[in-house]
Amino acid sequence: MKIIIVGATSGIGRELAQQYYQLGNTLAVTGRRKELLQELQGQLPGIHISCFDVQTANVVSELGALITHMDGIDLLIYCAGYGNPANELVAEVELDSTATNVMGFVKTASFAFNYFRKQGHGQLAVISSVAALRGNSHSPAYSASKAYVSNYAEGLNIKASKLHVDVVVTDIRPGFIKTKMAKGYGQFWVAPVEKAARQIRVAIAAKKRVAYVTKRWWLIAVILKRLPFGIYRKIG
């Protein structure tokens, strides 16, 4: 399979790159930190790398160039994401999260969907979060932006079905995974990144529409969705 992972210099994206590579796939990885991309290329000879910021780059031309080098792709995973929980509401942080998790995401997802539609098949996997399910006082933009990602993914699945095209969009909703991103309050069930990446691969291979990672976060999702605001506001 030919795969692009957007946001693979660290954490979940990097681990996914390593696992997909070990399984013999053709890979391209992106991120802003060039030295980490080059380090990964040293570890995984033959992978393609592209250094760009999803907020500011011409994402269409960056991804288009990668696809040309790879002579097509089957799967694109949008793993780039940012959020910084704090008690204070800092506009710069909120806008930064929104620019990466929403604007960068839309540029990538719309390009990928249209590419796969034209090709006649393909899969887009997006990493949202269990945080997408409710508002969060510590990182309002992060939870709102992840809700946007999940909602957008559902919209694209419906669009693919109406267009009768073989394009699948998989919304991965992680709970806490042990990466530098996992710095929120009251963490529990923190999963190793290797285990999370394994479960993400399985969900993608099964062409799931929505998958909670690790799997037991499904239970938290059910509870979160049903919790009355009066109770939720004490923890959210």
Ligand SMILES: NC(=O)c1ccc[n+]([C@@H]2O[C@H](COP(=O)([O-])OP(=O)(O)OC[C@H]3O[C@@H](n4cnc5c(N)ncnc54)[C@H](OP(=O)(O)O)[C@@H]3O)[C@@H](O)[C@H]2O)c1
């Ligand atoms: N860890 C968790 O507990 C958890 C839970 C739920 C959801 N998630 C989601 O999982 C995804 C991966 O996060 P992670 O935990 O693996 O954190 P991470 O190690 O911080 O990885 C984030 C990745 O996104 C890239 N990125 C961030 N901003 C970017 C930008 N403006 N342009 C291009 N690339 C950018 C980073 O690369 P550069 O810095 O090199 O650009 C990095 O490769 C995120 O979407 C996150 O929201 C994580």
